Amino acid sequence: MYLADRSAPKEPLAGRGTTTTAVAPVVFALGAVSLITDISSEMVTAVLPLYLVTQLGFSPLGFGTLDGVYNGVSALVQLTGGHLADRVRNHKLIAGLGYGLSALCKPLLLLVTALGPLTTVLALERTGKGLRTAPRDAMISLSTPPERQGRAFGVHRAMDTTGAMLGPLAAFLILRAAVDGYDAVFGVSACVAALGVLVLVLFVPGPGKQREAVGSGKPPVRVGEALALLRLPRLRALAGCAAMLGLTTVSDAFVYLLLQRRAGIGEEWFPLLPLGTAAVFLLLAVPVGALADRIGRRGVFLAGHLGLLIAYALLLWTPATPALQYLVLALHGTFYAATDGVLPAAVGDIVPEQLRASGLAIVGTSQALARFCCSLAFGAAWTLWGDTRALAGSAVGLLCCAAVAGLVLRPTAGRPR
Amino acid sequence: MTPLRRLLILVTAVLLLAGVGTGVVLHAASRAARESRPQAGGPSVSSGKVTLTQKGRLTFVNAAAGPQRTAVASVPSTDPEAGRTASGLKCVRFYAAAGTGICLQSVPGVLKQSNRALLLDADLRTLRTFPLAGTPSRARVSPSGRFVAWTVFVSGESYSSAFFSTRTSVLDTRTMKLTPSLETFSIALDGKPYKASDVNFWGVTFASDDDTFYATLNTANRTYLVRGSLSKRTVTTLVQNVECPSLSPDGTRVAFKKRVLSRTNLWHEYVLDLRTLHETALAERHSVDDQATWLDNDTVAYALPTDGKVGSTDLWTVPANGTGTPRLLIAGASSPAPL
Numbered sequence: 001m002y003l004a005d006r007s008a009p010k011e012p013l014a015g016r017g018t019t020t021t022a023v024a025p026v027v028f029a030l031g032a033v034s035l036i037t038d039i040s041s042e043m044v045t046a047v048l049p050l051y052l053v054t055q056l057g058f059s060p061l062g063f064g065t066l067d068g069v070y071n072g073v074s075a076l077v078q079l080t081g082g083h084l085a086d087r088v089r090n091h092k093l094i095a096g097l098g099y100g101l102s103a104l105c106k107p108l109l110l111l112v113t114a115l116g117p118l119t120t121v122l123a124l125e126r127t128g129k130g131l132r133t134a135p136r137d138a139m140i141s142l143s144t145p146p147e148r149q150g151r152a153f154g155v156h157r158a159m160d161t162t163g164a165m166l167g168p169l170a171a172f173l174i175l176r177a178a179v180d181g182y183d184a185v186f187g188v189s190a191c192v193a194a195l196g197v198l199v200l201v202l203f204v205p206g207p208g209k210q211r212e213a214v215g216s217g218k219p220p221v222r223v224g225e226a227l228a229l230l231r232l233p234r235l236r237a238l239a240g241c242a243a244m245l246g247l248t249t250v251s252d253a254f255v256y257l258l259l260q261r262r263a264g265i266g267e268e269w270f271p272l273l274p275l276g277t278a279a280v281f282l283l284l285a286v287p288v289g290a291l292a293d294r295i296g297r298r299g300v301f302l303a304g305h306l307g308l309l310i311a312y313a314l315l316l317w318t319p320a321t322p323a324l325q326y327l328v329l330a331l332h333g334t335f336y337a338a339t340d341g342v343l344p345a346a347v348g349d350i351v352p353e354q355l356r357a358s359g360l361a362i363v364g365t366s367q368a369l370a371r372f373c374c375s376l377a378f379g380a381a382w383t384l385w386g387d388t389r390a391l392a393g394s395a396v397g398l399l400c401c402a403a404v405a406g407l408v409l410r411p412t413a414g415r416p417r
Numbered sequence: 418m419t420p421l422r423r424l425l426i427l428v429t430a431v432l433l434l435a436g437v438g439t440g441v442v443l444h445a446a447s448r449a450a451r452e453s454r455p456q457a458g459g460p461s462v463s464s465g466k467v468t469l470t471q472k473g474r475l476t477f478v479n480a481a482a483g484p485q486r487t488a489v490a491s492v493p494s495t496d497p498e499a500g501r502t503a504s505g506l507k508c509v510r511f512y513a514a515a516g517t518g519i520c521l522q523s524v525p526g527v528l529k530q531s532n533r534a535l536l537l538d539a540d541l542r543t544l545r546t547f548p549l550a551g552t553p554s555r556a557r558v559s560p561s562g563r564f565v566a567w568t569v570f571v572s573g574e575s576y577s578s579a580f581f582s583t584r585t586s587v588l589d590t591r592t593m594k595l596t597p598s599l600e601t602f603s604i605a606l607d608g609k610p611y612k613a614s615d616v617n618f619w620g621v622t623f624a625s626d627d628d629t630f631y632a633t634l635n636t637a638n639r640t641y642l643v644r645g646s647l648s649k650r651t652v653t654t655l656v657q658n659v660e661c662p663s664l665s666p667d668g669t670r671v672a673f674k675k676r677v678l679s680r681t682n683l684w685h686e687y688v689l690d691l692r693t694l695h696e697t698a699l700a701e702r703h704s705v706d707d708q709a710t711w712l713d714n715d716t717v718a719y720a721l722p723t724d725g726k727v728g729s730t731d732l733w734t735v736p737a738n739g740t741g742t743p744r745l746l747i748a749g750a751s752s753p754a755p756l
Binding site for chain 2: 046047049050053054055056057058113115168169172173174175176177178179180181183184187188191192194195198199202203266267268270271272275379380382383387
């Protein structure tokens with residue numbers, strides 16, 4: 001018997017199984033927190049380059065030193081956040097610290113105008129994001145019965161993406177009202193972030209219920225126990241497949257760059273391409289999540305990657321149709337809808353409750369690190385062989401990885417999903 | 418806590434934060450309004466006709482508070498303290514030579530910032546408009562006015578993504594043929610053909626032969642000075658750690674900013690003799706993050722951030738031979754271009 005089998009909840013907690021299709025209020029509360037927080041952080045993201053170049057007078061290379069600071073760091077922080085949340089048995093506390101840290105960084109943006117301090121503030125902001133991800137997903141996972149995890153994560157991701165789309169809108173409306181009002185953008189962003197933290201504090205239940213479920217008398221979770229998760233064959237398989245597929249998932253920036261070149265989209269439209277992906281992700285996150293619950297997460301997760309593979313194929317083939325960019329963006333958004341929330345939903349089936357955040361962090365981190373490596377490798381391949389062959393290589397790699405993942409993740413007896 | 422109490426706290430907080438947010442926006446809006454009114458003690462700026470064929474004048478982007486803030490303005494070269502004549506044209510970055518002007522604008526839209534380049538005739542009338550892929554950074558016109566180059570800064574969709582790049586475009590104003598990106602030019606790095614996906618160019622400066630240009634090339638975390646040929650579509654690296662070159666009027670030297678401490682944004686202004694490749698440090702001790710402009714064969718002008726005022730710069734000059742001290746040329750100004 002796998003350790004994972006023992007983790008399967010014996011009975012639904014009170015108040016959770018009363019209606020068959022409802023999503024737990026906690027998920028909506030966390031979704032609202034993410035929505036509000038994303039409005040806040042995307043407001044800053046949208047105007048940051050403009051602020052750095054036109055207000056602070058940084059040249060392009062000055063800004064170049066900013067990137068790369070967070071790569072890897074954020075992923076490792078996620079592991080720390082996940083483990084800490086399990087250790088103190090208080091997911092809300094660690095997630096709250098993460099949201100709080102990010103919120104505190106927003107007013108600091110008003111004060112720093114030199115590149116060094118600015119980099120530090122942005123790195124702290126990203127640290128907050130890394131810290132909160134795993135405990136937040138663990139709270140979603142722990143508040144939802146196994147058969148409805150996909151839908152719950154779908155609801156959360158849809159709300160999250162809504163915030164990401166509203167953020168830039170808010171920022172540019174402020175800049176229209178107040179010329180050069182970057183301080184106003186940062187100020188409003190800080191207010192919105194504070195609201196997000198408040199909603200978390202007020203409406204996300206604390207660890208009371210969780211303690212009951214997990215047992216408060218137990219000794220604290222140790223690092224060793226979290227590492228022992230890697231001995232769970234199904235978690236290892238999932239983390240391995242997530243990493244393997246991550247290694248062949250070309251980063252968004254490259255996809256948009258290729259799409260812009262192939263479809264001949266005017267350069268001025270480049271900043272709007274991510275919005276296309278986000279819109280499709282937003283529309284499909286809930287239905288696809290629910291579908292994953294019904295027909296199996298493995299199938300949907302793999303189908304999502306198949307969608308990405310078709311998008312690669314379209315970029316390679318470049319049919320002379322005006323629909324090309326819409327098709328690619330639709331497939332790209334579908335890929336996110338079928339994987340971003342479905343993967344943590346699948347983790348929920350495998351990892352015991354008291355280690356849920358650690359398990360989510362392990363899978364999330366392996367995927368993030370793999371995608372980062374893919375970014376580097378894809379850039380190098382592009383240099384050596386050109387964009388067409390680099391993309392063809394990724395497509396072949398993705399096909400192989402998806403086939404292997406299909407085999408490795410195939411249902412075992414007694415565990416139909 | 419009862420649900421009602423929670424809701425009360427939430428409503429109170431929303432009202433409070435909405436109040437603070439509105440206050441912050443109104444404050445910024447009123448500041449913007451204030452900056453569009455002339456300030457006591459500020460330079461005198463009058464609206465008037467600015468043409469690019471007036472010899473003996475210096476054009477720049479005006480940053481002094483008033484309705485002509487960010488407008489292209491000009492002063493007599495010999496008396497830069499004199500009253501400014503400001504045109505109706507507003508730019509983030511501007512340059513002009515031989516009756517051709519280039520103006521990079523950044524206009525707020527609903528979903529994104531809308532950036533564009535305006536090609537201008539001698540009366541600052543727009544001849545052509547080009548949409549830009551990102552935030553305006555550098556602009557140059559060749560001495561004859563035939564070629565125009567601009568650099569924009571293209572950012573990724575998230576500040577945590579390892580993706581940033583510059584795009585430098587060159588326009589032939591005679592044929593109106595646009596080279597959207599210098600990255601299509603073939604590169605000889607240290608004498609060998611070089612290809613990489615992380616190549617970025619910025620800061621073009623033109624020679625008077627309407628073919629040779631100099632620019633910054635960045636790849637694999639190094640920056641190079643390159644000499645390029647527009648007709649052959651090639652660039653060749655000359656020396657390392659050179660950014661934003663600016664060719665002297667006699668074509669013998671290049672003023673540039675040199676990163677003095679790696680991984681920081683601390684640059685000092687130098688002049689490179691193109692024949693001997695000998696570098697001379699200029700007397701400016703502040704960090705210069707600008708593409709300098711030669712006012713004549715002996716003097717270099719550049720923008721420095723105004724002390725204690727975010728979003729504003731002053732123009733300074735310094736002798737090109739490394740002697741002397743920096744002198745304030747025009748307060749509240751950027752993008753100098755001698756006519």
